[in-house]
Amino acid sequence: MAPEFVTIGELGKLTETKIETIRYYERIGLLPPPARTSSNYRVYSDDQVGRLSFVRRARDLGFTIDEVRELLSLSDQKNRSCGAVDAIARQHLSDVDRKIADLTALRRELDSIIGQCSCGTIAECRIIEALSPV
Numbered sequence: 001m002a003p004e005f006v007t008i009g010e011l012g013k014l015t016e017t018k019i020e021t022i023r024y025y026e027r028i029g030l031l032p033p034p035a036r037t038s039s040n041y042r043v044y045s046d047d048q049v050g051r052l053s054f055v056r057r058a059r060d061l062g063f064t065i066d067e068v069r070e071l072l073s074l075s076d077q078k079n080r081s082c083g084a085v086d087a088i089a090r091q092h093l094s095d096v097d098r099k100i101a102d103l104t105a106l107r108r109e110l111d112s113i114i115g116q117c118s119c120g121t122i123a124e125c126r127i128i129e130a131l132s133p134v
Helices: 008-015 019-027 046-060 065-075 083-115 126-131
Strands: 005-007 042-045
Touching: 005 008, 008 019, 008 042, 008 046, 019 046, 042 046, 046 065, 065 083, 083 126
Parallel strands: none
Antiparallel strands: 005 042
16 A cells, blocks of 8 residues: 555556656646645645546456546445546447457558568569559
8 A cells, every 4th residue: 555645656666657757747647746745745635546446447358548637536426326537437348349350451451461471582572562552
């Protein structure tokens, strides 16, 4: 468990987040401004460690900054139905499925182009031909 207050460097280590990213999340409002010591150093509470961990996990799952912002807002409303959270997650899953389909089609096309390569000269290269404008 994290100590009661941590510095930005410790927060970065605890959450595997670069200091620049932490500052960025503060600037765009995903993390509330931290308390400051008398020497003006940032110090973060356990709640902020948890919040940054939430943001990191959501970003690792591919949620956009706007989706993370909405999920954070919803997570603060403990008595609300989780239907809105479900809708965001389902839309994101749909986006992931679409990207997988796009990547699968891309893979098939690249495989086909590579399969046409006879490893001859560049002048006869089917890959270069396929990439060149008509």
